[in-house]
Amino acid sequence: MAKMKAAVLHGINDLRIEEVDMPTVTSDEQVLIRIRAVGVCGSDIHYYREGRIGRFVVKEPLILGHECAGEVVEVGRAVKGLKPGDKVAIEPGVGCRRCKYCHEGRYNLCPQEKFMATPPTHGAFAEYVVWDGDFVFKLPDETPYEAGALCEPLAVALHAVNISEMKPASTVAILGCGPIGLALIQAVIASGASNVIATDIYSLRLNKALEMGATRVLNAKEVDVVSAILEATNGEGVDVVFEAAGSVVTQRQAFSVVKSGGVIVLVGMTPEDKNEVPLLDLITREYQVRGILRYANSYPQAVAFTATGRVNLLPMVTHRFPLEKAVEALELADTRKDEAIKVMVTMD
Secondary structure, three states: OOEEEEEEEEEOOEEEEEEEEOOOOOOOOEEEEEEEEEEOOHHHHHHHHHOEEOOEEOOOOEEOOOEEEEEEEEEOOOOOOOOOOOEEEEOOEEOOOOOHHHHOOOHHHOOOOEEOOEOOEOOOOEOEEEEEHHHEEEOOOOOOHHHHHOHHHHHHHHHHHHHHOOOOOOEEEEEOOOHHHHHHHHHHHHOOOOEEEEEEOOHHHHHHHHHOOOOEEEEOOOOOHHHHHHHHOOOOOEEEEEEOOOOHHHHHHHHHHEEEEEEEEEOOOOOOOOOOOOHHHHHHHOOEEEEOOOOOOOHHHHHHHHHHOOOOOHHHEEEEEEHHHHHHHHHHHHHOOOOOOEEEEEOO
């Protein structure tokens, strides 16, 4: 059997570049793709550092990476609209297509969903992957592979915007300017937000937030974020708050800066599974709190926004590494948040 290189996680802090069996198309609905770019995600770091995320535990060697784009090599006979040589973005989560959640179009909630780099499904820190053709999206030839890979965090952001039911001309707060927060900035602007306030504790990320369209940025180390946002909104709060930092502190801030009748969308995942919620405040001010899990049905939107240039996430790519240096890529993304935003693994 043909071999390929892949970054395989064997245990905590034990990622190895190895020769593994190259995957093959085994059904008429599958596509073989040569991977060209993969973004390092927080989930990759969690698996690398802790060997698990919640109930998902790495028990067998696992190829990491799920923010990916590449070139079609082979298509199954039933695959429509794709051919060898096509540049594509890959949606990394596929539902079973049979359960009630899949039938409702909420396949991200499918109990049998397979998701790249989530045990037991291998990911895309590899030279090739085989994936379901209906979750592979063609990109224009001129679209960079890295932009295709960034459709994944953009899909998260667009799903959050869709869940929020944000109205045009809304005032929005985005708490946390990591890759998802920066993607949210462009997603809410593309969806009609008129005023975007972004917060973080790293100046690099706040400067990038301004570059990507934020109206105002606040350094949470230097100012009281809650007071500043309330002052900027005449004491009312914002229409929609997106919590994208995944911290208990920013979650609590979200409840304090949302206006009465507004919406909070919890996007980030905290290490803690519980937090205090001001229920009486929620009831008497009638705002709503909504959570999201990844995305469903937002990949076509992400691909379209990327292909037309309406959204451009490439400025948040700060570092690039070849596959052979995947360990260095993970280490940098984890330990140097003051200088790294989106770290990309690229393959020629």
